[in-house]
Amino acid sequence: MQFIEEFPALLAATFFDILPIAVIIFGFQFLIIRKRVKNLKKVLVGMVYVLIGITFFLLGLEQALFPVGRSMAEQLTNPEFLQSVRVTVGELHWQDYYWVYIFAFAVGAGTTIAEPALIAVAIKANEVSGGAIGVLGLRVAVAMGVAFGLALGSYRIVIGAPMHYFIIAGYVIVVIQTFFSPKLIVPLAYDSGGVTTSTVTVPLVAALGLGLAETVPGRSPLIDGFGLIAFASLCPIISVMAYAQLSEFKDARAMKKQLKEEYYVNKSRAKQNRRD
Amino acid sequence: MKHTLNLFVSSLLGSLRDLLPIILVISFFQIIVLQQMPENLIQTFIGLFFVVLGLTFFIFGLEQGLFPIGESMAHAFASKGSLFWLLAFAFALGFGTTIAEPALIAVADEASEVAAEAGHIELSEQAMENYADGLRLTVALSVGFAIALGVLRILLNWSIQYIIMIGYVIVIVMTWFAPDEIIGIAYDSGGVTTSTITVPLVTALGIGLASAISGRNPMLDGFGLIAFASLFPIIFVLGYGMIF
Numbered sequence: 346m347q348f349i350e351e352f353p354a355l356l357a358a359t360f361f362d363i364l365p366i367a368v369i370i371f372g373f374q375f376l377i378i379r380k381r382v383k384n385l386k387k388v389l390v391g392m393v394y395v396l397i398g399i400t401f402f403l404l405g406l407e408q409a410l411f412p413v414g415r416s417m418a419e420q421l422t423n424p425e426f427l428q429s430v431r432v433t434v435g436e437l438h439w440q441d442y443y444w445v446y447i448f449a450f451a452v453g454a455g456t457t458i459a460e461p462a463l464i465a466v467a468i469k470a471n472e473v474s475g476g477a478i479g480v481l482g483l484r485v486a487v488a489m490g491v492a493f494g495l496a497l498g499s500y501r502i503v504i505g506a507p508m509h510y511f512i513i514a515g516y517v518i519v520v521i522q523t524f525f526s527p528k529l530i531v532p533l534a535y536d537s538g539g540v541t542t543s544t545v546t547v548p549l550v551a552a553l554g555l556g557l558a559e560t561v562p563g564r565s566p567l568i569d570g571f572g573l574i575a576f577a578s579l580c581p582i583i584s585v586m587a588y589a590q591l592s593e594f595k596d597a598r599a600m601k602k603q604l605k606e607e608y609y610v611n612k613s614r615a616k617q618n619r620r621d
Numbered sequence: 622m623k624h625t626l627n628l629f630v631s632s633l634l635g636s637l638r639d640l641l642p643i644i645l646v647i648s649f650f651q652i653i654v655l656q657q658m659p660e661n662l663i664q665t666f667i668g669l670f671f672v673v674l675g676l677t678f679f680i681f682g683l684e685q686g687l688f689p690i691g692e693s694m695a696h697a698f699a700s701k702g703s704l705f706w707l708l709a710f711a712f713a714l715g716f717g718t719t720i721a722e723p724a725l726i727a728v729a730d731e732a733s734e735v736a737a738e739a740g741h742i743e744l745s746e747q748a749m750e751n752y753a754d755g756l757r758l759t760v761a762l763s764v765g766f767a768i769a770l771g772v773l774r775i776l777l778n779w780s781i782q783y784i785i786m787i788g789y790v791i792v793i794v795m796t797w798f799a800p801d802e803i804i805g806i807a808y809d810s811g812g813v814t815t816s817t818i819t820v821p822l823v824t825a826l827g828i829g830l831a832s833a834i835s836g837r838n839p840m841l842d843g844f845g846l847i848a849f850a851s852l853f854p855i856i857f858v859l860g861y862g863m864i865f
Contacts, residue, residue, distance in 0.1 A: 363721050365716070365717040365720050365721065366717040366718060366721055368717075369710075369714065369716075369717040370690055370694070370717075373706075373709075373710050373713065374690070377706050377710070378694065378697050378698075380697070382690060383689070383693070384689070387685055387686065387689075388685070388686040388689065388690050389686065390682075390686065391681075391682045391683070391684070391685030391686015392682060392686045393682070394678045394679070394681050394682025394685060394686070395678070395679055395682035395683060395686065396682075397675075397678045397682075398674075398675045398676065398677065398678030398679025398680070398681070398682055399679055399721070400675065401671045401672075401674045401675030401678060402671070402672055402675025402676060402679060403675070403726070403727070404668075404671050404675070405667075405668040405669060405670070405671025405672035405673075405674070405675055406668070406672060406727060408664055408667060408668030408671065409664070409665045409666075409667075409668025409669045409671070410668070410669075410672060411727075412661070412665070412668075413647060417647065417650060417651070417655070420655050420657070421650070421654075421655070426655065444650075444654055448646075448654075451649075451650075452646055454642075455642035455643045455645065455646045456642065456643050458642060459638065459639040459640075459641070459642055459643075460639070462820035462821065465820065465821050465824065466820065466824055466847075469824055469828060470840075470844070473839045473840045473843060474840050508804065508805060508808065509793075509796045509804060509808075512792075512808060513796075516789045516792075516793070519789075520782075520786055520789070523782045523786075528841070529840050529841060531781065531782055532781050532840075532841060532843075532848065533840070533844045535781065535785060535844070535845060535847075535848030536824075536845060536846070536847040536848050538812070538847075538848065538851055539811070539812065539814070539820075539847040539848060539850055539851030540820055540847060541812070547724035547727065547728060547812070547813055548724065548727045548728075549643065551727070551728055551731055551809070552731075555731065566738070568801050568802055568804075568805060570735060570805065571732070571806045571808070571809045572804075572805040572808055572809060573809070574728075574808075574809040574811075574812040574813060575805070575808030575809050575812060577812060578811055578812030578851055
């Protein structure tokens with residue numbers, strides 16, 4: 346019962362991690378704002394919940410998500426497994442790792458679509474934009490971005506290319522898109538990069554990257570193992586702007602079509618009038 | 622009491638629903654593709670149960686305690702309050718939420734393990750802890766700085782894309798000079814910082830400010846704080862890698 350032995354120490358450690366937020370909030374509340382806190386008892390109880398929650402979460406992470414993520418990455422990159430599913434002949438090529446890419450894609454999409462922070466931001470964006478930005482549309486756009494980013498990131502680890510080339514290329518795409526996107530979407534798109542990588546995604550994805558870097562021959566965990574999260578935060582910026590551009594394009598086309606129809610209607614009406 | 626219990630059960634179900642897609646993905650790969658069961662299946666299930674329970678308590682506690690007080694403070698500062706205290710609050714909020722971020726703690730620990738195995742730091746508990754703490758402190762400082770700058774941007778009506786682009790240029794330039802080992806960690810730390818604790822608090826602050834100041838569009842000016850909070854850690858951690 347390793348869990349129970351570890352719990353008190355972890356609880357104490359988490360307490361000291363939470364302390365800064367409590368000090369900041371109450372410090373500002375009492376010294377600067379100088380108003381009484383509404384429902385002080387409820388707030389304090391809530392903070393105790395946060396403390397217990399983080400402790401359980403970290404404990405579960407160490408016991409479940411990290412080991413499973415790492416063991417799956419090891420199994421999916423295991424030479425024996427790869428030999429059994431390979432599509433090329435001779436040495437292993439990057440194509441033979443296709444299950445890794447599919448796994449990365451599925452993990453990215455699966456964790457992002459349900460991400461609470463993303464849902465919160467999507468609801469706010471829907472509210473603030475007066476309904477122009479759909480909650481589900483934004484969530485799907487971001488999830489696709491993360492999924493694609495993780496697949497691309499695993500491909501990078503397999504081929505061993507330096508990550509900053511990919512990131513710099515991504516930055517260039519973001520900058521170009523910024524000029525052509527509807528202006529209102531830009532801050533939201535930039536934000537969605539940071540929102541995606543949640544408490545659940547990060548540990549799983551970090552384990553996948555490190556596992557991949559440990560098993561693919563010639564990769565160093567320190568240089569190649571990190572970086573997946575960076576891809577998962579960059580690609581949603583691109584996909585959200587693309588989503589906005591696409592819906593703008595669709596709107597513009599619908600508008601054009603409508604104008605055209607009106608034009609012909611007016612024309613035929615004018616003809617009719619002339620004839621009359 | 623009954624109301625609280627109902628809330629707790631519904632957020633437990635919410636956490637379970639949030640974790641369901643990922644459990645499905647893992648099961649699919651284990652059963653269909655790899656065709657083997659993970660080792661220590663019982664331990665994994667207990668661990669997963671702890672994750673669900675932990676997330677539930679965490680989100681429940683946020684909604685009970687942190688959100689109401691965070692939102693009321695954002696509004697109190699937005700409607701009055703001096704510039705200095707507003708910026709100080711923004712900095713403190715970014716710093717305080719990041720230092721306690723579970724995802725960051727997890728990644729900093731992994732990074733310190735990897736750094737120790739690679740021989741960059743001593744392979745002792747103390748050295749690894751120092752390294753992980755240093756990394757967390759760096760990221761937390763950078764997020765505090767980013768949120769304060771983002772608030773200043775809302776107040777002064779700067780255009781977000783130019784600041785982000787300048788940030789990108791700094792990142793690219795620093796990448797050339799930073800040691801290779803830190804680059805991946807630095808780029809990752811941008812995404813790690815902003816999750817369940819930070820995002821709703823910071824979004825509430827931005828939108829609250831943008832709606833309180835006349836002449837600001839909440840859609841254009843209210844968002845963007847998180848973008849800053851994901852960019853600045855990259856710069857600060859690259860700097861951390863160059864110094865240590």
